[in-house]
Amino acid sequence: MLNGLVEAPQDPLVVPAQRAVIDRILEAGRDTPGAAMVVLNELQSQIGYVSFPMQEYVARRLRVPRSQIYGVISFYSFFTTKPRGKHTLKLCLGTACYVGGITKLIEKAKQLLGVRVGETTGDWRITLETCRCVGACSQAPTVTIDGDVYGRVTLEQLPEILARYP
Numbered sequence: 210m211l212n213g214l215v216e217a218p219q220d221p222l223v224v225p226a227q228r229a230v231i232d233r234i235l236e237a238g239r240d241t242p243g244a245a246m247v248v249l250n251e252l253q254s255q256i257g258y259v260s261f262p263m264q265e266y267v268a269r270r271l272r273v274p275r276s277q278i279y280g281v282i283s284f285y286s287f288f289t290t291k292p293r294g295k296h297t298l299k300l301c302l303g304t305a306c307y308v309g310g311i312t313k314l315i316e317k318a319k320q321l322l323g324v325r326v327g328e329t330t331g332d333w334r335i336t337l338e339t340c341r342c343v344g345a346c347s348q349a350p351t352v353t354i355d356g357d358v359y360g361r362v363t364l365e366q367l368p369e370i371l372a373r374y375p
Contacts (some may be wrong), residue, residue: 216293221260222263230256233250236306239271245273248267249288250287252267253289257293258291258292259288259289261267277312291350294335294336295333296374297365298354300314300340301345301350305350306346306349306350311349314364321368334374335354340353341371345358352370354371355368
């Protein structure tokens with residue numbers, strides 16, 4: 210910790226415990242049909258993201274082109290190349306939420322957290338993201354935090370909701 214801020218996580222390849230997890234996942238999934246997708250999915254689940262150095266490492270170990278690995282990562286929105294905060298706040302950009310005022314909630318979230326969309330707070334507490342329809346259109350505008358869905362969110366409620374996620 211430096212000046213009250215938590216340092217950015219190191220790339221998992223240089224952290225021995227995480228490198229061991231990566232190697233175990235690669236070994237277990239190497240001969241599986243669709244190995245790239247299987248391995249990347251498991252890496253995302255266990256490590257939390259798949260950095261560019263990790264992508265190169267996976268490509269070498271699976272003996273596939275880097276472009277194949279990058280293609281999977283960039284196509285599916287589930288994957289991320291950067292570490293996320295302890296919590297992920299997602300604001301729905303679906304039509305009902307857009308009409309319901311989600312853009313004002315996005316601006317409020319940016320103000321409260323001091324970050325832009327796609328960024329993480331300096332204490333690594335919350336990552337701010339937007340997403341497409343979460344399937345709760347009757348509850349618009351909708352936000353989610355770590356999969357918890359909040360509907361009909363007002364500007365006044367947003368700070369209260371964020372406070373539930375220390």
